[in-house]
Amino acid sequence: MSGHSKWHNIRLHKGKIDAQRAQIFTKLSKEIIVAAKSGVPDPDANFKLKLAVAKARESNMPMDNIKRAIARATGEGKGDAFEEIRYEGFGPSGVAVIVDAVTDNRNRTASEMRYAFSRNGGNLGEIGCVAWLFEERGVIRFPSAAITEDQLLECADLDGLLDVAVNGEDVEIVTEPRSLSNVRDEVERRVLAPRGIRVQSATVELVPKTLAPVSAEDAPAVLRFLDALEEHEDVTRLSSNADIPDAVLEQLA
Numbered sequence: 001m002s003g004h005s006k007w008h009n010i011r012l013h014k015g016k017i018d019a020q021r022a023q024i025f026t027k028l029s030k031e032i033i034v035a036a037k038s039g040v041p042d043p044d045a046n047f048k049l050k051l052a053v054a055k056a057r058e059s060n061m062p063m064d065n066i067k068r069a070i071a072r073a074t075g076e077g078k079g080d081a082f083e084e085i086r087y088e089g090f091g092p093s094g095v096a097v098i099v100d101a102v103t104d105n106r107n108r109t110a111s112e113m114r115y116a117f118s119r120n121g122g123n124l125g126e127i128g129c130v131a132w133l134f135e136e137r138g139v140i141r142f143p144s145a146a147i148t149e150d151q152l153l154e155c156a157d158l159d160g161l162l163d164v165a166v167n168g169e170d171v172e173i174v175t176e177p178r179s180l181s182n183v184r185d186e187v188e189r190r191v192l193a194p195r196g197i198r199v200q201s202a203t204v205e206l207v208p209k210t211l212a213p214v215s216a217e218d219a220p221a222v223l224r225f226l227d228a229l230e231e232h233e234d235v236t237r238l239s240s241n242a243d244i245p246d247a248v249l250e251q252l253a
Contacts, residue, residue: 023233028056029069030102031236033082036073050181051204058201087113088130091122091240092221095212096130099229100237109234116232120225133241134206137162138180140173141200142192147171154190158183168246170200177204208241216248223252 031052039046043053049070056066085106087099103109117124144166152164152171160179165172175183184202192199214222222242230238 023231024059025056025061025065026233027102027236028052028059028061029065029072030082030234032056032066032069033073034084034102036070037082041070041074047178047181054181055201055203058199085109086127087124088127089117089122089124090130091117091120091225091242093212093214093218093242095214095222095225095240095242096133096208097122097226097229098130098134098206098239099235100239101232101234102236103234112232112234113229116228120228121221122225133210134208134239136177137205137207138175138177138183138202139205139207140175140180140184140187140202142171142187142197143200144169144171145195145197147191147195147197151191155183155187158186174207180204205237206239208239210241211243212241214242214244216245219244219248220252 032049035046035049035052038048041049043050053066081104082102083104083106085101085103087101087110089097091097099113101109101113114124116122138160149166152166155161155164155173158179159182160176161173161183162176163172163174165174173183173187180202184199188199191197222244226238226240226242229235
């Protein structure tokens, strides 16, 4: 889980997300619209929408914005023709990437993705060319703070929990995708709430089965490539198997 997730966590800690709040809210609104269209517009009855709303709340998106996005999906607001689309390929140093996007113009986004890949030393491939290198998992992150391993073991009996790992200042709990919400609720009740600790994020991610080592020399090019993709206005999720040493990430963050 080090690679891309570690890079993302450092960006989060440095406050880069706050600097791009307007863009983040736009992306989150698109995810909510697509999720609401995929089923009923009720987070309690639509698992995909529940995750999208939870992700928005974790980014401090106001409830009014969330309600407006759901309203747009149900036809109460301006109509949208958003659709989900996925791109796969390779970046510098042979790292594999999967880009999930939400767009109202498939041709425009495809053209811009091809440009982003080629301009930054990558190669856009066919759908399925790297998907086999990843598996979908729920991932919960929160600060390790004063939590001990024994306290984390209190959650070992939870249905759908696959792994618990402490990565520096963070704890990562990996779950089956459908168990993400239940595991999060129980972890908060048993371990976090009594200690005043909050979950940083709880999302369904594409976790690499194996990592692609990236040297210190190649790391800047790989990070520029990942940044260029993630910062595109239509990209809602970026998955990579890049494994960059923590010390190098800290220097480049």
